[in-house]
Amino acid sequence: MGERMRPEVVVLLGGRIRAVRRERGLSVVGLAGLSGVSRRMLTQIELGQANPSVATVDRIAAALGTTFPALAGVLGEGPPDGVEVWSAPNGSWARLLQAVETGEVFVEMWKWHLVAGDRYRASPIGGAPASMAHVLRGRLRVRTGEGERYVGAGGSARIESTADHTFEAGSDAADFLWVVTMPRTTA
Structure with missing residues (x-):
């Protein structure tokens, strides 16, 4: 994917x-x-x-x-269920739930549902601090250039945002929250 x-x-x-x-x-x-x-x-x-x-x-x-997030309409009083930004034919999806902006950074909160065996590759975010994923249900495999790790329901993982990383569901669906802090850039 x-x-x-x-x-x-x-x-x-x-x-x-x-x-x-x-x-x-x-x-x-x-x-x-x-x-x-x-x-x-x-x-x-x-x-x-x-x-x-x-x-x-x-x-x-x-x-x-x-x-x-501003272009997607999720800042301030955005849609209560967020905006479904990504989906796959077999039922996986990602919603941008909300975002908060400050002077230097903005924080995005995403909710993900990956069906068994599905994956999503995230590109590096230059200058961004690590992101965090918290698994709500199932088991999530997180692959980075440094290796891979599995996170079960109730567990969390810190993910370096400056390198490619891939989220994968195991043999069952995985639901997780992903919190990303983005540097505020100016043109």
Whole structure:
């Protein structure tokens, strides 16, 4: 499984990126220069025709002076169940429940459900401190460049955010919360 988003979230984010870009008086070329995302990719994202990674949307959001959670609509009084950002055909999903911004960082809380044998690979987050996963049900396998470990229900794991890491469900489904602290970047 890759780290691709649900189609309806892609359309939502594309529309919000376009609106914020226009509000800031930026052209697509200008935003491409600030974000490091190609003009072609930005156009496809704005039209809901490309399915970018969360890391790509984070770069675009930073260039616009905002954040992924703000674009997704989960800051402040967001939807009570969050926004289902990712899902897989066999029933796995991830919801961004809430986010809190401070001057230097913002904190995202995600709820995950991975079905047996399913996995999700997360990209590194430059400059981010470690994240935390807390298993609510089942058994979660966390693989990093340093190795792997298993976390059972009621257990928690600290995960370095500056390297690739993969979450995998074991022989049963795994439900877990993932708390990520992101550095506040400016374009």
